[in-house]
Amino acid sequence: MGASDLAKLPHIGEALRRKEDYRFLTGAGQYTDDIQLQNQKYAVFVRSPHAHAAIKSIDTSKAEGMPGVARVFTGKDVEGKMGGLPCGWLITSTDGTPMKEPPHPILAQGKVRYVGDHVAMVVADTPVQAKDAAEAVEVDYDVLPAVVDVRDAKKGTALHDAAPGNHCYTWAIGDKAPVDEAFAKAAHVTTLDLTNNRLVPNAMEPRAAIGAYNRANDEYTLYVANQNPHVERLLMTAFVLGLPEHKVRVIAPDVGGGFGSKIYLYAEDVALTWAAKQLNCAIKWTCERSEAFLSDAHGRDHVSRAEMAMDKDGKFLALRVHTDANLGAYLSTFSTAIPTILYATLLAGQYTTPLIHVEVDAWFTNTAPVDAYRGAGRPEATYLLERLVTRCAWEMGLSQDEIRKRNFVTQFPYQTPVALQYDTGDYHACMDKAKSLAEVDGFEARRKASEAKGLKRGLGYSSYIEACGLAPSNIAGALGARAGLFECGEIRVHPTGSVTVFTGSHSHGQGHETTFAQVVAARLGIPVENVDVVHGDTGRVPFGMGTYGSRSISVGGAAIMKALDKIEAKAKKIAAHLMEASDADIEFSGGEFKVKGTDKKIPFGQVALTAYVPHNYPLDKLEPGLNETAFYDPTNFTFPAGTHIAEVEVDPATGVVRLDRFTAVDDFGTIINPLIVEGQVHGGLAQGIGQALLENCVYDKESGQLLTGSFMDYAMPRADDLPAFKLGAVSTPCTHNPLGTKGCGEAGAIGSPPAVINAVLDALKDVGVKDLDMPASPPRVWQAIQQATR
Ligand code: MCN
Structure with missing residues (x-):
């Protein structure tokens, strides 16, 4: 079904109130911190009070002797047992060299690089015991000079051996010579220096996670306030912990906002999951607000010079931009894509400017990692x-x-x-x-x-x-993404004709449970109340790339549409069998299957029931059941x-x-x-x-x-x-x-x-x-x- 046909269906364009709001407004939402597991302990992270320092020693003995304390983990405990946090987008510098990708350890290894960097994890029976013990962890630091302003990064003390001069990459797009030529000939050039200020995302619900381990089947479960649980699992298993994916389930239950800050795999999530096995228990961590300010990925922080060359009538001839982007102390999951692919490619704006050259230098500083924040x-x-x-x-x-x-x-x-x-x-x-x-x-x-x-x-x-x-994998792959950003949708029609939709998109305030249900109800001609949407669980949804880049309806919704095409095609065969007609003569609209040119018709519910209660079923031609999955990879951005x-x-x-x-x-x-x-x-x-x-x-x-x-x-x-x-x-x-x-x-x-x-x-x-x-x-x-x- 095409977009113009869909737009005419009931429910499309209808201002329905959000289905999910009933549970939120009545306090029945279930956020990560609401979940209580058996044998659950609590973690508190010891964070660096310094922006840049060498760790001379860590003494955990006093903390470990305190009441209720199960263990104190430091960098030494994880060293050699797991990888560091990966960055999902590879940028190649204009000179052909890959970006500098210094290690991002799960717990600091010998050095801290921003205030809030994670140094140790204390696990205890209660949150208060964990907090008291965290205060008793003694860390001896050798404080080093810090650099926080991107303009000073080059002159600052290097954060990483792998990134001399704190430089990560120089990246450019557009053809420089013709741009410079157009500037030389322009009637007028306008120049502007500007700073895009750093922001803290501040979702209503702070980050939270529970790592759990089940010894009976050697399986891990991570409950986490996150925007893309499948990607979280993939990065954690494949890149950090080296675990088979089927042994790890990631559940992102109700999430109270993310705005980009919960897309990423954070060190805390990995540490909790790994430690759950070490202690054979569940470990919960809920970020405090002041901790969130320090440790959530921040947004923006660009310093740029922009120049526009114009003719005498104000027609744009060429645009030239140089940007210094602050990446913070480490590369976060998508941080390298933000000032390059998602920024520079948008600089044509709504205008016909024929020539554009953008150059971006990205730098490390002693600040929290910078990544996507609403708009990215x-x-x-x-x-x-x-x-x-x-x-x-x-x-x-x-x-x-x-x-x-x-x-x-x-x-x-x-x-x-x-x-x-x-x-x-x-x-x-x-x-x-x-x-x-x-x-x-x-x-x-x-x-x-x-x-x-x-x-x-x-x-x-x-x-x-x-x-x-985000993002067509053919474009994203060509531009450095380590994976294509398709989406997955599964439609499960139940025998009674109600439907459960499984989507790889994640809703954390965007109302998918309503809008995705509207699409399905419109296509199948059934009430919106008969459609439930499941998301945020790697154990229930086949696969997913999650929610960011305003992709969910256009990519996740499109995957659902593709699965609905399959449902409709199969349902037509069942209807043809029931009405003793040929498949080609079956039409479907308004929730009814009709035989073209006759008044024979049957409702969607009857077809659904027949799919599961086959009656004289032509089993050689038709499988029972009405359950279809589709993956949709967009061909372009919207x-x-x-x-x-x-x-x-x-x-x-x-x-x-x-x-x-x-x-x-x-x-x-x-x-x-x-x-x-x-x-x-x-x-x-x-x-x-x-x-x-x-x-x-x-x-x-x-x-x-x-x-x-x-x-x-x-x-x-x-x-x-x-x-x-x-x-x-x-x-x-x-x-x-x-x-x-x-x-x-x-x-x-x-x-x-x-x-x-x-x-x-x-x-x-x-x-x-x-x-x-x-x-x-x-x-x-x-x-x-x-x-x-x-
Ligand atoms: N929609 C629609 N018609 C359209 C476009 C969208 O009805 N033409 C509906 C969608 O079906 C969906 C909602 O509007 O219910 C948003 O859809 P979409 O634009 O596809 O964006 P996503 O669902 O992918 O959400 C991501 C986007 C981003 S990138 C950030 S950041 C953000 C945002 O959504 N973070 C949010 N909105 C947020 N809202 C809340 N409450 N909390 C956040 O963290």
């Missing part, structure tokens, strides 16, 4: 490009919307000069709708009203594009796009920015559930606006201590920081997946930061403020005003 590379690309485009507009004497419109891609498919091919889009329609919803025509009157109150008002645009549906418009009021006396209005018009292709999509956009906007105005992860330059290690210092966006959003939709369905969907899970976080900063800069244009880094906090804005007016 694409917010960084959009922030750079959309800030640059607005700066271009102002330097060329054009309005922010006019310069964008002059450069929009209008013909599809469109091949960018940075590898990607966009299948569909209508960027003018998104812009026009956004301007209308944002009531841009009335802006001048609102600006004057603000001026009369001594306030500055500004309008900021951002026309973003992102590549979602390309959601849109225009976001922010309107702010700035108090020049205090530097306080008030976000007055925010409009987002997005194109997500076919929409399965508009209510869920709206919720996804709201959440993304809150995070993007949080980055633009409030959130900032700061390490002390000298000591490498995390200065923003709690919610007292790290400002999360709250409801009263945000206006009521105005949302609009444009739909150009994706051409290559059977649902026509494009991902919606990250768009808000991608489009919004540059819109907000452009608005602040627009407000302060006449004061002389030309530049501002995120977050536009009151002191930063106030200082920029003082500097401009001095």
Whole structure:
């Protein structure tokens, strides 16, 4: 079934409330920390208080003698018994050498490289006993100089022997010579230096895991707050522990948000699983919030120079970008892909810029590892490009919307000069709708009203594009992924006609139990209540690549569609047998099988029952049962796009920015559930606006201590920081997946930061403020005003 036929079915496009919310709202959700196993002990990790230090000695004797303590494990216990954490994406430097891949030990081996690095694991009967004992572990450190700022990485003391100068790789895309030539001939060049600030993901549920071991069958089970349990199992068994995969089951039960930070295989997960066998018990660890600040993978942290060459009319001729990316102390699972494949390939944006060259240098520093955070590379690309485009507009004497419109891609498919091919889009329609919803025509009157109150008002645009549906394995493989990112779906039709769907996608707030059920119910013509969705368990779901990169509906949903095709084909054969017709004469719609050109028909439920209770069944031609599995590997990414418009009021006396209005018009292709999509956009906007105005992860330059290690210092966006959003939709369905969907899970976080900063800069244009880094906090804005007016 094609996307256009699907879109016409009942349930598709229906704003159903989330099925899963009943259990969440009534406190019946089951998160990892809610699970209590027999013979369960508790772990606490001893973490480095130093950003960089040699470990001279570790004395665990006092801790091991304390009440309830089962064992204290250190680096010596795991050395030689397991590998380090792997990085899933290989980057080759422009000189042909592979990236530097220093070891990432499960417990520190001789050295610690960031505050929070895991040094020892204490296991005890109760959490309090484990915590007390952790405090009694004595570690003698020889403190070394730390480097935290990516701009200083080269000059800093090397973190790893394998990475001299703290350099991991230089990677580039695009043809440099023609780009330089275009710059030499351009009528105007706009240059912008910018920093994309480091963020801490802060999911509502902190990371948690329970490693369990069953001696009877030599099997391990890991319960873990994770976004992709099969990949977690694959990496842990194949790369770290060397265990056969069938002996390890990974269950990611209800997970309270991840935003990228729970995609990865973390050292704690491995240590707990391995130690469970050593102690023949279950071991639970629940991360504390302050521990999460230190040890969760962080996001962003880029420093870039961007230049645009234009002709006299503001038409983009060439884009040149250099970025220094902070990878933190070690390579996390996908960290190398973020500033390269997921960032540089998006720098064409919505524009026809014919020549682009991007070079990225990636560095190690004494900070927590940096990896994907909602958007992963694409917010960084959009922030750079959309800030640059607005700066271009102002330097060329054009309005922010006019310069964008002059450069929009209008013909599809469109091949960018940075590898990607966009299948569909209508960027003018998104812009026009956004301007209308944002009531841009009335802006001048609102600006004057603000001026009369001594306030500055500004309008900021951002026309973003992102590549979602990660990732076609032919493209991903060519670009360095160690595995293709397909998805798996299984449809199990029960004899009574109800259905269980097993998906390799993982829902940790995205509402898959509802939207995936909508797709299945629509296709089979059965009530949504008759469909249950199972995810997050390697013991129940055949395989999966998990959830990130807004891939679930477009890749996981497409796998389900493929399995449904198989179900429909087999069910038609059963129906043909029951109605004594030929297979070719059977039609299926609205939950009924009909013989073409007759009034003979039977319902889906009868076919399901017959599949399991065969009656005069032609066993030579037809197997009993109605259960099908499919794997779907996309042929391309999906390309959601849109225009976001922010309107702010700035108090020049205090530097306080008030976000007055925010409009987002997005194109997500076919929409399965508009209510869920709206919720996804709201959440993304809150995070993007949080980055633009409030959130900032700061390490002390000298000591490498995390200065923003709690919610007292790290400002999360709250409801009263945000206006009521105005949302609009444009739909150009994706051409290559059977649902026509494009991902919606990250768009808000991608489009919004540059819109907000452009608005602040627009407000302060006449004061002389030309530049501002995120977050536009009151002191930063106030200082920029003082500097401009001095
Ligand atoms: N959907 C739809 N129609 C579309 C597109 C999506 O109805 N055209 C629905 C989907 O069926 C799904 C939801 O919207 O129920 C999100 O779908 P999709 O865009 O495919 O994204 P994923 O499900 O793959 O979710 C991943 C994405 C990412 S990458 C991050 S980060 C993120 C996000 O989702 N983290 C989240 N949203 C989050 N929401 C919550 N509550 N918590 C997180 O950790």
